[in-house]
Amino acid sequence: MMDVLIPILTMGALALLFSIGLSFAYQKLKVKEDPKVEKINEILPQANCGACGYSGCRAFAEAVANEKAEITGCPVGGEEVSQEIAEIMGTEAETKEKKVARLHCRGSHEAAKNKGNYLGITTCYAAHIIGGNKQCVYGCLGYGDCEKACPFDAIKMGEEGLPIVDEERCTACGQCVEACPRNLFELHPISQNIMVFCRSRDSAAAAKKACKNACIACGICVRACPEAIVMEDNLAVIKDYKKIDPEKIPAIEKCPTDAIGRIKKEENHEG
């Protein structure tokens, strides 16, 4: 009996001693903290994804309370959270449009030609090192590093070998942008409905040979809307989508390879 009692009592007494000591020390050494930090921290999504640029939700809350960070800085919480933080901080939240990740490639299994079979480690990062199995060295490798990187389950690899973004779930945290070794993701405002689905800077002939949906730098879109679209290095680039006149979209969509145009429903789900 004593064999059991003595250890229990000893450890209990030790623990009690330490906890009394600690709580006493806590009273002495308490640091007054801004109550706003705690309040803001409670509102935040607690995903600790780091999309705000701070090491976690708590660090972001501290930065907001010290007015070092914007109240709209949490892309995951979106507008709702910004509003609530604004109430705590006593300022108005400017509404910020939700952003979503979009893939700049349409090189599906059908469209893009393979140059061989890749039998190595099935991650994009590994495949990218040796050049991937597609002829196009700019396009999506299709091994789903983005799917694995997405903390919100918003990216699924489609049957076509390209990732599909669930725009409802996407929080623009930017993890996929980081994960893609070919830099094919970009965060767009959700209202942007037109984009270039290609990153190939190959010459027209090479690009066309590698992929049916490659930009071949024909310049039709640039001529249709010169104020917003420019040709850079054999690739059409949308400089400022807000300047695209909706009336000009049909003309832009005359793209012979479908490398620029409106986003199709099956490419990016809206919920």
Next chain:
Amino acid sequence: MDILTVFVAAILVNNFVLYYFLGICPFLGVSKKIDSAFSMGMAVTFVMTLTAVASWMINHWILIPFGLDYLQIVSFILVIASLVQLVEMFIRKMSPPLYQALGIYLPLITTNCAIMGLALLAALKDYNFIKTVVFGVGSGLGFTLAIVLMAGIREQLDLADVPKPLKGAGIALIVAGIMALAFSGFSGMIK
């Protein structure tokens, strides 16, 4: 003379990081800048010294008289956790910049196996009180030495052309391995 041997052995020969491979988490985590590496080393030294004292007292005044040697690990965990809490509160009050710089690694000292290893090793080697304290200080300084050297190398490493797959943790581990090899050269110093 014996005490000097314990001290030197703790710093160089049986260095906690490079000989026992304990405390690798902060060794890799906080070794990007010499400043914060040094503060981390000091914080660890501080906690190590206190732990050495407290664990000796608990071991010799409570555990051994009651014949509870088998509770060493549990009671040392208790001591270390409480001490780290105390140190954290203290640093937070006295030096907010240091608190910021140490960040998550300060509470992580709790789970730093170097601290636990220190308490257990001191008990295992049956050091007397003075030796235990010297062992604690020496081990802390040894940790500081290792982490500061590592930080110095890593600061230079930022400028080096490291192959992409090895960047970051990869090259850090290789460097740690080479440092451990170099430190094994001290092993002839004590018998």
